[in-house]
Amino acid sequence: xxxxxxxxxxxxxxxxxxxxxxxxxxxxxxxxxxxxxxxxxxxxxxxxxxxxxxxxxxxxxxxxxxxxxxxxxxxxxxxxxxxxxxxxxxxxxxxxxxxxxxxxxxxxxxxxxxxxxxxxxxxxxxxxxxxxxxxxxxxxxxxxxxxxxxxxxxxxxxxxxxxxxxxxxxxxxxxxxxxxxxxxxxxxxxxxxxxxxxxxxxxxxxxxxxxxxxxxxxxxxxxxxxxxxxxxxxxxxxxxxxxxxxxxxxxxxxxxxxxxxxxxxxxxxxxxxxxxxxxxxxxxxxxxxxxxxxxxxxxxxxxxxxxxxxxxxxxxxxxxxxxxxxxxxxxxxxxxxxxxxxxxxxxxxxxxxxxxxxxxxxxxxxxxxxxxxxxxxxxxxxxxxxxxxxxxxxxxxxxxxxxxxxxxxxxxxxxxxxxxxxxxxxxxxxxxxxxxxxxxxxxxxxxxxxxxxxxxxxxxxxxxxxxxxxxxxxxxxxxxxxxxxxxxxxxxxxxxxxxxxxxxxxxxxxxxxxxxxxxxxxxxxxxxxxxxxxxxxxxxxxxxxxxxxxxxxxxxxx
Numbered sequence: 001x002x003x004x005x006x007x008x009x010x011x012x013x014x015x016x017x018x019x020x021x022x023x024x025x026x027x028x029x030x031x032x033x034x035x036x037x038x039x040x041x042x043x044x045x046x047x048x049x050x051x052x053x054x055x056x057x058x059x060x061x062x063x064x065x066x067x068x069x070x071x072x073x074x075x076x077x078x079x080x081x082x083x084x085x086x087x088x089x090x091x092x093x094x095x096x097x098x099x100x101x102x103x104x105x106x107x108x109x110x111x112x113x114x115x116x117x118x119x120x121x122x123x124x125x126x127x128x129x130x131x132x133x134x135x136x137x138x139x140x141x142x143x144x145x146x147x148x149x150x151x152x153x154x155x156x157x158x159x160x161x162x163x164x165x166x167x168x169x170x171x172x173x174x175x176x177x178x179x180x181x182x183x184x185x186x187x188x189x190x191x192x193x194x195x196x197x198x199x200x201x202x203x204x205x206x207x208x209x210x211x212x213x214x215x216x217x218x219x220x221x222x223x224x225x226x227x228x229x230x231x232x233x234x235x236x237x238x239x240x241x242x243x244x245x246x247x248x249x250x251x252x253x254x255x256x257x258x259x260x261x262x263x264x265x266x267x268x269x270x271x272x273x274x275x276x277x278x279x280x281x282x283x284x285x286x287x288x289x290x291x292x293x294x295x296x297x298x299x300x301x302x303x304x305x306x307x308x309x310x311x312x313x314x315x316x317x318x319x320x321x322x323x324x325x326x327x328x329x330x331x332x333x334x335x336x337x338x339x340x341x342x343x344x345x346x347x348x349x350x351x352x353x354x355x356x357x358x359x360x361x362x363x364x365x366x367x368x369x370x371x372x373x374x375x376x377x378x379x380x381x382x383x384x385x386x387x388x389x390x391x392x393x394x395x396x397x398x399x400x401x402x403x404x405x406x407x408x409x410x411x412x413x414x415x416x417x418x419x420x421x422x423x424x425x426x427x428x429x430x431x432x433x434x435x436x437x438x439x440x441x442x443x444x445x446x447x448x449x450x451x452x453x454x455x456x457x458x459x460x461x462x463x464x465x466x467x468x469x470x471x472x473x474x475x476x477x478x479x480x481x482x483x484x485x486x487x488x489x490x491x492x493x494x495x496x497x498x499x500x501x502x503x504x505x506x507x508x509x510x511x512x513x514x515x516x517x518x519x520x521x522x523x524x525x526x527x528x529x530x531x532x533x534x535x536x537x538x539x540x541x542x543x544x545x546x547x548x549x550x551x552x553x554x555x556x557x558x
Contacts, residue, residue, distance in 0.1 A: 006113050007557045010121035013262045022258060025092060025266035025293045033255065035129050038120050041255040042268075044213055047289055055291040056090075057325040057430045061300045061380075062309040062369070064362050065502070066492055068344050069334040072113065072382040072412065073300055076330045076419075079116030079411020080380075080426065081298045082263045083419025089427065091265065092294035093118075096282045096302070097132065097257070097272040098125050099200045101172040101535055103557070104543035111269075113558070114412030116419070118259050118267045122554045131208075132170045132199050132272070134253040138221075138246040139168040139204045145242045146226050147182070150190050156239055157229040160192045164516060165226035166533075170199035174536030197533035201277045206521035208250060209271035209283040210319060217254060218247045224520035234479060236519070256286035263416050266293070275302025276492040277533050279311040279523065284320050296430070303492040305329060305365040306457050313373050314439050314453075315485050315523055323436050326429035327369045327377040328422070330409075331362050333387045333395065339503045348386040355391055359398050360504035364459060364495065366404050372456050374435035378425045380409040383418075442483050446473045446515070449486045450526055454510045458495045464511045469526075472515040476524060479517075487523040489531045497529035 004012070018040045022032055033041040061077040077093055084091035095118065098110035103125050111117050111124045118124060127133065143165055150158055169176065176196035182189030199205060203224055211217035222238035229235060237243050256270040268290050271283035280302030281287075290297040301308030309327070316322065333355065334347040340358030342351055362379065369377045379399050381392065396406040407425045410418030440452035447465060454460040465473065476482060493499035496508045514527040537543075545556035 005558070006117060007121060007555065009115060010111075010117050010119050010262070011553070013119055015119055016260060016264050018258060018260070021260045021264065021266050024264070025258070027258070027293065038259065039123060039129060040258045041129060041252065042258055042289060044255060044285060047285070047292065050292045053292045056295040056297050058287070058291060058322060059296060059298045059326050059328065059426055059430070060309060060312060060324045061298060061328045061330060062305040062365070063303070063330040064335060064365055065304045065306070065339065065494060067335045067338040069332060069338045069347055071330050071332055071335055073330045074110060075113040075116045075412055076328065076380050076382060076409055077298050077300045078112040078118060078261050078267070079409060079415060079419040080328065080422050081267070082116065082261055082265050082416025083411065083423035084296050084298070084426070085263070085265050086416040086420050087423050087427070089296050089423070090294050091296040091298065092267065092290045093261070093265065094268040094270070094282050094286045094290040094297055094299045096300065097128055097269050099132065099198065099272055099274070100126070100170045101198050101200070104537075104546070105172040105535065105541055106538045115262060115415035116411040117262050118269060119262060120259070122557060124259065124269055125557055128269070129257050131253040131257070131270070134249050135202060135204050135208060136168050136170055136199045138249040139199070139202045141246060141249065142224075142226065142237055142240070142242045143167045145240050147189055149240055156235055157231070158227045158235055159230045160190060162228040163192065163226065164228070167194065167196045168199045168202045168204075169196055172198065172535040172537045174534065177532065177534045195534070198535060200272050200274045201533040203518045203521055204246070204250075205271065205273045206278055206518060208253060209273055209279070209281060210316070210521055211254065212284060212320070214247060214251060214254065217250060218243050220520040220522070221246050222520070225517060254285065256283060256289055275308035275311060277489045277531060279315045279487050279521070280308040281312050281316045284316065287322065288320070296427070305368050306495055307488070307490065307492055309369065309373065310439060310453065310457050311487060315487060318438060318485060319522060323434070324375055325434060326426050326432075327373070327375045328380050328426065329362070329365055329369060329377055330380050330382055331395070332382045332384060333391045334384055336362060336395070350388045350391060352390060352394060355394055358503060359395065361502070362395070363398060363402060364504040366399065366402050368457055370402070370404070372439055374437045376429040376432040376434065377404055378422065378429060379404055379406045380422050381406055382412065383408050383410045442485060446477060446482055446486070446524060450512055453486060453488060458510060459504065459506065460496065460508055460510050462509050464509050466511065466513045469512045469515050476515060476517050481517045481519065481524060484517070485523045487518070487525045489525055489527045491529055491531060
């Protein structure tokens with residue numbers, strides 16, 4: 001029998017009406033704003049009206065350093081939540097929305113896989129409820145108002161060479177990274193260098209995901225710095241009187257989206273910043289709402305525990321007072337062998353020597369979660385048919401030496417039934433002692449925070465700031481931003497800032513080449529290596545395989 005693709009599995013699912021899913025989550029219909037039969041937004045009034053309800057347990061799903069072999073973090077998050085319900089627990093999952101860039105670029109869909117998916121899969125992976133379009137519109141409205149201010153006389157004295165705000169589009173398009181615009185004569189605008197970033201890298205995305213309500217959203221939007229004057233003073237969106245109109249564009253996007261898993265488990269899908277260039281977490285509003293609805297809430301941070309989990313802890317949890325009860329670290333035997341030097345084409349063969357070489361990557365992530373973030377954790381091995389008993393036993397042995405259990409996750413093939421063992425271990429961990437803490441305190445210098453992340457989390461020898469970054473650190477400190485947390489923009493493929501250094505590299509330093517403040521989001525972005533805020537399409541984009549037939553049925557979407 002032919003193996004069905006993810007989209008074929010999703011299309012074969014008999015979805016329940018979203019009103020039934022909301023009822024299962026304990027959300028009355030008064031709070032629902034329906035987007036057809038299977039999607040709804042939940043009014044933020046729900047949080048205020050249920051403020052006295054105790055929060056459930058928060059479970060963070062993270063992973064080893066990603067490889068082309070794949071890890072299955074979202075699949076595990078969905079399957080674990082279904083597994084929790086299978087063992088009788090009231091559980092919800094809160095995830096990020098996919099960006100169109102990876103969907104049409106290299107990654108394909110981002111709604112889970114196999115029999116552990118959220119549906120309607122095609123909608124979630126494409127336009128969904130329009131949140132990303134609203135974010136792009138708000139971002140570009142601010143860009144238009146900024147350039148219009150300069151065109152109309154520049155009363156604020158903005159230096160066109162010190163404009164930091166870029167336009168945004170939710171698509172991988174390297175052609176737009178660096179452009180010159182405003183050409184064509186005096187009435188066509190002021191000629192200047194400009195550029196685009198992908199919508200998920202926009203500060204508006206970060207602000208939406210960290211805002212608690214509309215007043216907080218407006219306040220954060222108003223604080224965003226878009227440029228500097230000729231005498232070096234920051235210019236904000238508030239100075240341009242833009243935050244009210246931007247918030248009007250975002251008022252519906254701020255409401256979390258409710259959908260369901262293949263097994264009818266309620267799921268919030270909301271917000272989607274990338275973890276290699278932004279803070280990589282779903283919205284605070286969706287997470288807090290889920291905690292009021294369920295006893296166990298599974299959420300996911302982007303990429304590995306050195307990127308997504310670190311930012312989840314040091315930015316999101318710190319800002320809003322969240323405290324995780326347990327962490328799941330997703331790994332595959334195949335990915336660990338890749339870290340041990342095996343080519344992707346040869347990963348299907350047993351190779352204990354390569355597995356042993358690759359295991360330090362997993363063990364370093366485990367050590368970080370336990371000893372830097374102070375949280376109990378379990379390693380979830382996302383099962384593949386090619387995994388051998390000897391390979392699985394080796395992973396289990398090495399993890400047990402660190403006092404961490406391993407659970408085989410078979411959710412891709414079996415859905416919630418294949419996540420029951422993992423679910424039972426997660427429930428056990430949620431009752432364990434918890435010594436939750438941050439990587440660094442806020443009252444040290446910017447350079448000391450960078451050094452703490454690089455040494456404690458990446459296991460580097462330290463951090464090096466370019467002359468430009470040192471100057472920026474001093475400027476940001478002088479402007480009063482020195483006490484903000486750090487959002488590292490770093491390759492996801494290595495603990496270091498060099499994507500070719502696999503496993504658990506030692507003897508390296510991390511170079512920070514640029515620092516900029518996201519004053520509305522409330523963090524300082526540190527750019528390392530050759531990280532870019534606008535990805536490009538690969539040689540063979542996923543878009544080449546995506547199609548739609550005369551009945552509107554989509555194919556090729558992962």
